[in-house]
Amino acid sequence: MVDPNVLQPKPEIKIMGKKDVHLRKYQQIIAIFKSNKIGMFGVSIFVFFGLVALIGPLIFPYDPLQIGSGDEVLQSPDSTHWLGTDDLGRDVFAALISGSRVSLGIGLLATFITMVIGTLIGISSGYIGGKVDTILMRFTEIFLVLPWLPLMLVLAALLGSSIWNIILVIGFTSWSSTARIVRAQTLSVKERQFIERAKAIGANDFYIMYKHVLPNVFPLIFANTILVSAVAILSETSLSFLGMGDASHPSWGMMLHYAFTSGAASVGAYWFLLPPGLCVVGVVLGFTFLGYAFEELFNPKLRRS
Amino acid sequence: MSLLEVRDLKTYFHAKEGIVKAVDGVTFTLEEGEAIALVGESGCGKTTTALSITKLLPKEGHIAGGDVLFNGVDLAKISHEKMRRTRWNDISIVFQGAMNSLNPVMKVGDQIAEVIMLHKGSNYKEAMQKVKKLFELVEINSERMNQYPHEFSGGMKQRAMIAMALACDPKLIIGDEPTTALDVMVQAQILNLLEKLRKEMNMSMILITHDLSVMGETCDKAAIMYAGKIVELGSVEDILEKHVHPYTEKLVHSYPDIYGNREMISSIPGSPPNLLNPPTGCLFHPRCEFAIDECKLTEPVLREISSNHFVACHVRGGLI
Numbered sequence A: 001m002v003d004p005n006v007l008q009p010k011p012e013i014k015i016m017g018k019k020d021v022h023l024r025k026y027q028q029i030i031a032i033f034k035s036n037k038i039g040m041f042g043v044s045i046f047v048f049f050g051l052v053a054l055i056g057p058l059i060f061p062y063d064p065l066q067i068g069s070g071d072e073v074l075q076s077p078d079s080t081h082w083l084g085t086d087d088l089g090r091d092v093f094a095a096l097i098s099g100s101r102v103s104l105g106i107g108l109l110a111t112f113i114t115m116v117i118g119t120l121i122g123i124s125s126g127y128i129g130g131k132v133d134t135i136l137m138r139f140t141e142i143f144l145v146l147p148w149l150p151l152m153l154v155l156a157a158l159l160g161s162s163i164w165n166i167i168l169v170i171g172f173t174s175w176s177s178t179a180r181i182v183r184a185q186t187l188s189v190k191e192r193q194f195i196e197r198a199k200a201i202g203a204n205d206f207y208i209m210y211k212h213v214l215p216n217v218f219p220l221i222f223a224n225t226i227l228v229s230a231v232a233i234l235s236e237t238s239l240s241f242l243g244m245g246d247a248s249h250p251s252w253g254m255m256l257h258y259a260f261t262s263g264a265a266s267v268g269a270y271w272f273l274l275p276p277g278l279c280v281v282g283v284v285l286g287f288t289f290l291g292y293a294f295e296e297l298f299n300p301k302l303r304r305s
Numbered sequence B: 001m002s003l004l005e006v007r008d009l010k011t012y013f014h015a016k017e018g019i020v021k022a023v024d025g026v027t028f029t030l031e032e033g034e035a036i037a038l039v040g041e042s043g044c045g046k047t048t049t050a051l052s053i054t055k056l057l058p059k060e061g062h063i064a065g066g067d068v069l070f071n072g073v074d075l076a077k078i079s080h081e082k083m084r085r086t087r088w089n090d091i092s093i094v095f096q097g098a099m100n101s102l103n104p105v106m107k108v109g110d111q112i113a114e115v116i117m118l119h120k121g122s123n124y125k126e127a128m129q130k131v132k133k134l135f136e137l138v139e140i141n142s143e144r145m146n147q148y149p150h151e152f153s154g155g156m157k158q159r160a161m162i163a164m165a166l167a168c169d170p171k172l173i174i175g176d177e178p179t180t181a182l183d184v185m186v187q188a189q190i191l192n193l194l195e196k197l198r199k200e201m202n203m204s205m206i207l208i209t210h211d212l213s214v215m216g217e218t219c220d221k222a223a224i225m226y227a228g229k230i231v232e233l234g235s236v237e238d239i240l241e242k243h244v245h246p247y248t249e250k251l252v253h254s255y256p257d258i259y260g261n262r263e264m265i266s267s268i269p270g271s272p273p274n275l276l277n278p279p280t281g282c283l284f285h286p287r288c289e290f291a292i293d294e295c296k297l298t299e300p301v302l303r304e305i306s307s308n309h310f311v312a313c314h315v316r317g318g319l320i
Helices: A018-034 A037-059 A092-128 A130-145 A148-159 A163-173 A176-190 A193-200 A205-244 A252-261 A270-298 B046-054 B080-089 B108-120 B124-137 B142-146 B154-166 B184-201 B212-218 B236-241 B246-253 B293-297 B314-319
Strands: B004-015 B018-030 B035-039 B061-070 B091-094 B172-176 B204-209 B221-226 B229-235 B303-306 B309-311
Touching: A018 A037, A018 A270, A037 A092, A037 A270, A092 A130, A092 A163, A092 A176, A092 A205, A092 A252, A092 A270, A130 A176, A148 A163, A148 A205, A163 A205, A176 A205, A193 A205, A205 A252, A205 A270, A252 A270, B004 B046, B018 B046, B018 B061, B018 B221, B018 B229, B035 B046, B035 B212, B046 B061, B046 B091, B046 B172, B046 B204, B080 B091, B080 B108, B091 B154, B108 B124, B108 B142, B108 B154, B124 B142, B124 B154, B154 B184, B172 B184, B184 B204, B184 B212, B204 B212, B212 B236, B221 B236, B221 B246, B229 B236, B229 B246, B236 B246, B293 B314
Parallel strands: B035 B204, B035 B221, B091 B172, B172 B204
Antiparallel strands: B004 B018, B004 B061, B221 B229, B229 B309, B303 B309
């Protein structure tokens, strides 16, 4: 007879409390993240623009749409207009700050739609397989090969240019790569034995997909979300730059559009053209760095010792 | 009436190259509280028999014939939906390789609660109370309910899987090599635990194993399988001491005897038949040293040579 006490913890050993264990885990995660310089750079950019978008308009409550008097047109930066004025005498700095809200807001909401569609299609396709998989994947491939910019332009033109339409257009056109990634991971997860076990205990397919497959592909979805955000913000900028933006909510892309159409570059009005451009580059770079850092966090194989 | 009566069960797989008769005419009965072992080499149809009983066969396989009477209900013929309800309420399974049968991103307690909620319709709180009892039953500290599978050792995971199998108080539990991949000490613990719980709860068990010592330790009777057929069926004593079939004899002799002389253990010459292209007559005849011409021509049937001891062999079956 084997001593049954072997597996039982001895009374004098105090089991680490739940809170301690969690705290230790978070500390480990933060330590891993901190050791990643690119990731920390991404985080700082992300936090900076996040703060600007959240509290910037409260600190600098200037109306970006207020048209200035005739002598205020295309002024270079000075103490009243920190970043000068545009061709209608509007303050560029005010527009930049309120534009951060629009650009980030559209980007994140569009990303949310993208991830929901991509995850739904990816998991269903991978898990159900067979004909459903074939149909969903061919559908996904159509979206994958369609040149997205003309497609977005056509949709935006058809639907009209309001903020919500732009969000929907970006969301509904950029889910295809996410769907493929999620499907690939689902294919690998569904062959694992605990899925068979879940089937054996009588769980139905929907339950398995939601309770067992989704949590296992979630890290991938999360890392992908951040990378998709960068693309979504870039898409919004492109659409707005090409004149499909919502004029009542000027984003950075709209500012670039106005700067381009008013010939800011040819008259040397760098203060009109550069700030929104740099902001877009900064945000996209920050999101991309953050995305790679998270990918590394979730996938220990990518970590350098 | 027996708890489980498997009659002439045939399970075929459709492969590209043809039909594989993975289980071909398996017959046995199991009384309440009794334990039977299905023993044989890899690929002899042990697991497929279990999967047929629970209707968990992969897409390519199907039950081609026979009955699986459980409490008088033919499981082979009821709908999948009905089977989904029967499974776990009446028949549960301890899977091969518990290491991989737990979802790595879900708490162990939650995974067991899941079963109770799905089958008993109880809410989360009730289910967790039951889980606590189950943890105590399988001798795991119930504080560990909120831990993830990676925080469990191999033996503890297997205990958790047993707890999961017991969650709905089944009448029949199927252990598909429940102790493979565990070290011998833990193996003994798990087997003792299974044995104890089985006696306490008056459950029947089908134990799938290739380990004769495990069979001898835990089961009342055993079916020796070869190439999808039962070649010898009897009490564990019959199989170990009074075995008749040449295959059983070779199998028993391929285990070292700890009391005997130190000598090389014997192995069975040749390899199991290709089920896509099985030999004629007795499937074992190409590897059997006693084979006579009759063996190559006709297939032997199971004959009762003494009370509840069945053998399918032309040469040996008739002699005793």
